[in-house]
Amino acid sequence: MSTPHIDRAFILAAGMGKRLRPHTDTMPKPMVPVAGKAMIDHTLDRLVAYGVHDVTVNLHYRATQLEQHLGQRHAPRLTFSFEQTLLDTGGGMNKALYTMGNQPFFAFSGDTLWEDGVSGDALTRMASMWDDSKMDLLLLLQPVSAMTLTGGVGDYDILPNGQIIRSTTQTGTHMWTSVRIVHPRLFENAPNGPFSFLQLMDKAQANGRLFGLEHDGAWHHISTPADLASVEAHLAATGGSISPSNPVYPPAKPTA
Secondary structure, three states: OOOOOOOEEEEEOOOOOHHHOOHHHOOOHHHOEEOOEEHHHHHHHHHHHHOOOEEEEEEOOOHHHHHHHHOOOOOOEEEEEEOOOOOHHHHHHHHOHHHHOOOOEEEEEOOOEEOOEOOEOHHHHHHHHOOOOOOOEEEEEEEHHHOOOOOOOEOEEEOOOOEEEEOOOOEOOEEEEEEEEEOHHHHOOOOOOOOOOHHHHHHHHHOOOEEEEEOOOOEEOOOOHHHHHHHHHHHHHHOOOOOOOOOOOOOOOOOO
């Protein structure tokens, strides 16, 4: 089976980021800097280095501010989906699903941060695992035992065949990182308006088409100012990298 090249992605960046106040009082959460760079730019630089050319970003809270920030970039090509009313994680993606074509795409939360492990680039590993004949959704999962900097809960257990089962009591072995590959067919018969992407995750599980890949590097779950301080201290002490050092394209236009 050949490894598919995934050239589109969706980033959910519309949320209010209330738990990260006061940082989000003056900027949307995806713009909060970590290691000197906005969280969303870390993800975009990884996507560019992997080879994704087109990314859709949904906007709501401080939408103009985030649009202007991202407008400084010259890669990847960005499409913005504005939400006058928040549509939640499923509805927001569904609204702009047409921008993804009819092929599998990467999807992330706007605050996703990870460091690659010994197995290499997480996006490449996920694309290598993707099997269109049996998957509608593939999640990157972090062992709860590895969540030492920020809090972790056991969202899922991984079966021997790679399928995953959600733990309704959050006592599973792995936490979902929000990094995923999605096939648009998963949205068939999805409701109009706001709904949670969790509904589609459960749908894929019920259909036997939900799979997971264990991440072997660090993943940082930044919800609170304490989480942010912990991750910043870790990166400063270890020299950890959450962006490629030499992305395929420069991450932003030069500033005057």
